[in-house]
Amino acid sequence: MKYSVSLIMVSAALLLGGCGTAGTDASAINGTVVENGKKSLKKVSGREIIAELKQSVKESPERNKAAAAQTESYEYKEGLFGEPTPELAEDMAVQAIEGPTAIEAVEKIYGGYAGFEKEGILFFENQMSGAEQAGIWIGVKEPDERVQKLLDELQPKVDAGEILAEPIYIFRSPHTQKELYELQNEVGRALKGMKSEWGSYGLSVNTITGIIEISHDFLKPAQQKELENMFPDKTFQFEQEGRMVAEPGESSIIYPKQTFTDTPVSEGGFILSAEEGQFFIAGGTEGAVYYNFSEADKLNVGQRVKVEASGGIMLSLPGQGSAKFVEVLPDYEPVGATLSESQAVAKAIEMTDGKTAPGYLVIQEISFDEKEMKWIFKIIQDEKEATLEIADK
Known part of the structure; x- marks a missing residue:
């Protein structure tokens, strides 16, 4: 399930002055809720507000202090959530102050989050993502007496200056x-x-x-x-996302227009093994991954390829996934060389039995020495960089 939950906070004017008027009458203490939840008090961002807290005090020093602490945080100063602005500061404050308080109250009144899931929805909105105001939104599909209990739980915290009333919105949700x-x-x-x-x-x-x-x-x-x-x-x-999968009867292997090239290729990784239904690639610019692939038996060990995965890759070592397309890159064949790059890689795999320190051959770079007529591999061995040479014959 995708949750629209994000960062939030409150403008300087609101932090300093609050809103509404001071007082301790019944409506200020208990907040306001529409009778039987059948009507709405007003609309905010197109949503029907069915209950609201009262900003019963003009000054909220405890809340102001907590909000100011957000602007001193590493995340805010370093711009980890975006450019430091009053809007971001307000977004962050609401998430750090009103958010946890409101969530705790909802869970208390509705029997935990699992209980509230049956009654409505809860999410944050923030100005940095385009919302009109920073706020935590509590949506109830079928309001009942618990809405008033929620107000009774939160209003004393507003009265004590711990939270602000305005960033907490209680509305009628069309779904739970x-x-x-x-x-x-x-x-x-x-x-x-x-x-x-x-x-x-x-x-x-x-x-x-x-x-x-x-x-x-x-x-x-x-x-x-x-x-x-x-x-x-x-x-x-x-x-x-990406290219559409191949149609039935179409190949998912993309071959180059020219099989060979006399120009070194830097992209792609190397096929270390290929069998029916699966191939293993590592080194170069590709990660080490076992791919399920219906045409794996058509690939050759040593080939340099680029893979377009289908879906996610399991975070194992090596990784595991499914390949949607495999693009075979041109095989580097230097002028005067006997072996092509893929053939040299196949020899390197055979020489090392396909294994080094991590359990598989990791080729970082390949070059051809035309004077010595040999292929030079920069590999990882014993968790360190090493050199492997293959004679061009």
Whole structure:
């Protein structure tokens, strides 16, 4: 599930002066909630506000101190979340101050986050991402007496100057987090039925908008329309990632226009092993990865290739994944040389049995010495750089 959660904080004027008027009458202490949750107090960012806290004090020194600490943080000063601005400072303060307090109150009133998932949604919005205001948003689909309990839990903290009222928004949500999870699972089942053997997809339902977001490399327009028809009251957003997978009968290996070149090639990694359904690549500009690939038996040990993966790579060592396309690069064949680069690499693999310190041959760089007529490999051995020489014969 994609969560629209991000950084947040409060402008200098609001920090110094607060908002509203001071007082301790019943409405200020208990906040305001619409009767039975049937109406809204107002709209903010197009959302129906059904309850709100009262800014009962003009000064909030404890909150101001906590907010100022955010602007002294390493993350803020070094711009790790963006250029240091009053907007970023406000974004960060809300996330650090109002956010944890509101979340704790929600979990207390609704029986933990799992309990609240059945009732609504919760997310942050920040100005640095284009929101009108920094805030933590608590959305309830079917408001009941617990909304008032939530206000009663939070209002004393506003009165004590620990938090500000304005960045906490309680609104009527059209969906709950549980409903979004269920929707995601339904769409996922439909997608699995459409998925090609080597295709991949990413699926999320936006917590704020409810839009179904799908990234893919196999869905044709007709399949996208089919999904939309299956969920007619939902909005889809499709995004193609990389090239579409090969059609049935088409090869997923891309061969160069010229098989050989007399110019050294710097891109790509080296095929260290290839068998039916899987190949292993390492060295050069590619990471060490075992790839599942239906045409692996058509690849040759020693070839320099670039791989376009299908989906993610498992963070094992070596990595594991599936290849969508394999681009074979031109084989470097120096003028006057007997061996091509791929043949020299195959000999190096044979000489080292394909293994060095990490358990596989890591070729950093290859060059050809035309005077000595030999291939010189810079490799990793015993976790250090080493040199391996192969006679050109």
